[in-house]
Amino acid sequence: MALLNLDEIASGVEKTELAYLREMTKSHDEANIIKVIPEKRTHAYLVLDRTIFHPKGGGQPSDRGVIRTSLFEVNVKKALYHRGIVVHWGKIVRGTPTIGPAICEIDWAFRYLVMRKHTAAHLLDHCLATATSSLVETTDSWLEEPCYVGYAGRVPNEQTLHLVEDNANRMITAGGLVEIEFLTPTEGRALLQDAPNFERLPDLEEIRTVTIAGCAPIPCGGTHVADISEIGKLSILRAEPMPNLAFRLHFSVQV
Ligand SMILES: [Zn+2]
Numbered sequence: 405m406a407l408l409n410l411d412e413i414a415s416g417v418e419k420t421e422l423a424y425l426r427e428m429t430k431s432h433d434e435a436n437i438i439k440v441i442p443e444k445r446t447h448a449y450l451v452l453d454r455t456i457f458h459p460k461g462g463g464q465p466s467d468r469g470v471i472r473t474s475l476f477e478v479n480v481k482k483a484l485y486h487r488g489i490v491v492h493w494g495k496i497v498r499g500t501p502t503i504g505p506a507i508c509e510i511d512w513a514f515r516y517l518v519m520r521k522h523t524a525a526h527l528l529d530h531c532l533a534t535a536t537s538s539l540v541e542t543t544d545s546w547l548e549e550p551c552y553v554g555y556a557g558r559v560p561n562e563q564t565l566h567l568v569e570d571n572a573n574r575m576i577t578a579g580g581l582v583e584i585e586f587l588t589p590t591e592g593r594a595l596l597q598d599a600p601n602f603e604r605l606p607d608l609e610e611i612r613t614v615t616i617a618g619c620a621p622i623p624c625g626g627t628h629v630a631d632i633s634e635i636g637k638l639s640i641l642r643a644e645p646m647p648n649l650a651f652r653l654h655f656s657v658q659v
Contacts, residue, residue, distance in 0.1 A: 410486040413441055413449050419488035421454035424467075425612060426584075428519065428627045430456050431512040437471070440501045443493075448478055448501050450492045456510055457492055459485035463545035463553075464522060464626045469510035475499045515627065520657050521547045523582055523616070523628045524635045527572050528553055528653060530619040535567040536560065539598055543650050552644070552652040559643045559651040568653075569640045579633035580617035587611045596623050 417439050423430065439451040450471055457480060460466040466483045471492060476499025484491045525545055532555065533540045543554035560568070587595065592611030599622050613621040614628055629635065637658040644652040 410484065410491060413439070413451065413491050414486045414489035417451050417489060418453065420452060420490040422490070422625075423454045423456045424458045424627055425625065427456065428584075429630075431510050431515070432456075433508045435506060435508050437501065437503050437506050440503060442496075442501070445496070447493065447495055450478060450480075450494070450501060451489055452492070452506075452508070455483070455490045455492070456508055457483035457490060458515070458518075458627055459483040459490050461485050462624065462626050463525070463547050464518060465546075465548040467510045467515055469508065470494075471501075471506050471508050472498075473504070473506050476501050516629075517657075517659070518547050519627045519629050520635050521551055521655075522624075522626045523614075523632060524572070524638050524655065524657050525553045526614060526616055526619070526622050526624070526628075527575060527632060527635065527638070528568065528640075528655065529622065530616065531568040531571045531575070532560070532653070533620075534571060535564050543646075550654055551656060552654045554646065554650060554652045556650050558649060559645050565640050565643060565653075569638065572638050575616075575618075576632050576635050576638060579631050581631055582628045583615045583617075584628070585613045585615070585621070587613060592623065595621060599623055 433456045435452040435454050437450050438453055441449040457467040469480050471478045471480055477497045478494040478501055479497050480492045480494040482493045529540055541556040543556055545553040589611055611623055612625055614624040615621040616632055635657055639656050641654040646652055
């Protein structure tokens with residue numbers, strides 16, 4: 405992707421309605437294309453009034469998919485978030501993209517796997533905190549390959565890792581609802597003081613929390629499964645020591 409100035413692309417348009425925050429299982433949508441910036445005739449940047457494409461961020465990779473009408477089709481390779489705007493970048497496979505109504509479709513198989521991994525990552529936060537009887541502080545995470553959550557602190561021993569994995573799988577087998585809530589910043593701050601990634605939350609008018617039944621709420625802008633039973637078998641692959649007394653828990657979910 406050419407490094408076109410995102411400021412320029414995002415300028416002069418209304419903030420994008422982030423439909424994926426509330427409609428996490430929506431794989432098809434109708435939206436209006438409000439800005440088109442072509443790139444070398446083969447690619448284009450598109451801005452919509454609303455989007456189901458989750459942009460890259462918070463450890464979650466960008467959705468991919470298609471945006472089309474009867475006259476053109478763009479194969480979306482990346483969605484990026486910039487100052488309240490989601491910019492979709494992709495290859496033009498038919499026609500010439502123009503402003504107006506369009507059909508959006510995300511690669512659902514890819515997204516659903518990411519959702520399962522994202523909820524699994526939150527479950528790991530909980531199970532690690534339980535196994536170590538302490539608050540956990542996440543440093544970063546990535547949900548594609550390699551798939552991991554990063555934590556501050558010393559690498560847990562094998563026994564602890566087994567405990568975390570067993571507990572997570574027991575909870576997955578039992579099942580539990582994953583609830584999404586929208587709070588005002590004041591409500592959010594009060595509720596989330598101890599949450600693992602509170603500081604990493606962007607400055608928002610509202611704070612979105614994700615709560616697995618029986619676990620503490622976590623501020624998060626990602627997409628999640630509705631029930632942890634959807635995660636399937638979770639495996640902790642290894643704990644990788646990182647500089648400055650931190651580590652990454654590499655994990656996978658059964659495909
Ligand atoms: Zn999250």
